[in-house]
Amino acid sequence: MWTTWGRWREAHPDTLVMTEHTGYARRYGSDPYGNYNPTSGYYAAESRTLFPPLDEGWRATQDDAKRVVFAARTADRVLAFDRPAATRAHLLATADGAFVAAYDPALDTAWVYRAGDATVEPSGERDGRFRVDGADHPATALPLEPVYAFDAMWHAVGGFYPEAEYVA
Numbered sequence: 001m002w003t004t005w006g007r008w009r010e011a012h013p014d015t016l017v018m019t020e021h022t023g024y025a026r027r028y029g030s031d032p033y034g035n036y037n038p039t040s041g042y043y044a045a046e047s048r049t050l051f052p053p054l055d056e057g058w059r060a061t062q063d064d065a066k067r068v069v070f071a072a073r074t075a076d077r078v079l080a081f082d083r084p085a086a087t088r089a090h091l092l093a094t095a096d097g098a099f100v101a102a103y104d105p106a107l108d109t110a111w112v113y114r115a116g117d118a119t120v121e122p123s124g125e126r127d128g129r130f131r132v133d134g135a136d137h138p139a140t141a142l143p144l145e146p147v148y149a150f151d152a153m154w155h156a157v158g159g160f161y162p163e164a165e166y167v168a
Contacts, residue, residue, distance in 0.1 A: 002151040003107040011106045065155035070101050071164075072112040072149040078161040079112070080154060082168035086110045090122045091130065092167050099147065101167070104128045104139035109151070113144035120144070 009015060020028050069080040081092045081101035090103045093115065100120050101110040105128050113120075120142070123129040128139045137143060157164050 003109050007107050065153065067154040069152055069154050069157060069166075070110040070112060070149050071152045071157045072099070072101075072147045073161070074114070074147060078157070078164040080152075080157045080164045080166050081110060081112065081149075082166065083110070083151070085168040090126055090128075091120065093120070094165060094167055099167075100144075101149070102128075102130050102139040102142060110149070111139050111142070112147040112149035113142050114147055115144055118144055 068083040070083060070086060072079045072081070077099075079094065079099055086092050086101050086103045087108075090105075092101045092110075093099065097115055099112060100115045101112050102120070103110045105126070118133050119131075121131050123131050123136050129136050130139060130142060131137075132142055132144065135143075154166075
């Protein structure tokens, strides 16, 4: 999950940072990508990828290659939930309804779940709460099977997993 330290502290004010001395040669106060970050930002449409696509048959164009997605992989599927669409809609579901991405505005991220037969919908307040089979729950704790998800650029997901399902 990508979020900012400020958002995290606001949502979890009791968080304790034990140390920045992790044993790795890493400057935690600076961007690890250095000069690769163009002035327009990593994800701007005019910002090019550093390398060509891993799979030439891959269906993305350069214009959407850096689009950020919430990616999830299970034993039988690879999913890429469009981040801007999730931010607008607060809930995205695969075409068959088997998986959902629930957007959490407090952390500006999404949580992915295996929905099964459950009915999932935003609570109506657009506050990061969702109604699952009639009861309200926060995006962080839906009573569904969680699926490990991570923020990634679409070209990376599609490059490694050309069969990935794009959900917008």
